[in-house]
Every structure is written in structure tokens, then in C-alpha cells.
Amino acid sequence: MSVTPAAADLLRSLREAHGPLMFHQSGGCCDGSAPMCFPAGEFRTGASDVLLAALAIEGVPEPVEFWMSASQWERWQHTTLTVDVVPGRGSGFSLEAPEGVRFLIRSHLSPPPAP
DSSP states (O other), X not given: OEEOHHHXXXXXXXXXXXXXXXXXXXXXXXXXXSOEEEETTXXXXXXXXXXXXXXXXXXOSSOEEEEEEHHHHHHHTTEEEEXXXXXXXXXXXXXXXGGTEEEEEEEEEOOOOOO
């Protein structure tokens, strides 16, 4: 899992404003299938969630955990994921919404394991 430079810049800004951060992607419809950024610990994860990565972002003192619902991960487990940011408002629950941008996931199929 990786983060684009634009997403890293936004994460640094959000970290300064809100403290430690986390992502959760539920796999629901509409904005529910987009990664949502919250203050760390604000979104309660449980047995139906998978911790995909603890993202190290330069300039952010602690890792940014990226969680995904297990059902969504079941469908996406053969992809390489990149967190990006684009213009436009996403969900009102995600921290970047007031900034006029939204996080999204770019994915591509991962190469099959070597025999």
C-alpha cells in the first residue's frame, strides 16, 4: 500500500489540525467505498475489519493506520492500493471534506506470486 505525494501533503496538513489519523474503507455504496480519514481511534474497528497497513508519512510522527472491512478486502486482496486525493467533495464524515478535496483509492492487480 502506498500514498501519492498529494495525499501525503494533505495528511500532513490534517495531522497538524486534528492530531493522529486513521483511514477506514467499508466497501459500502457511494462514499462508503471511498477511504475515510478520521482522528485515530474515532472510528471503532472490530472483528469485521482488517488492518492493511500502518502508513509511514514523512512529517507525520506516527503511522497512519489503514483499515478495510474484511468483506471489501476479500474482493481487493489481489490488488496493490494507492491512497490519492482529487478535487471535489466526498463524504461529510471524512476529515478532508471541508478542504474541497477527497481521498480515493487507485488500484491495480498485483503480480502473481513467483512459483
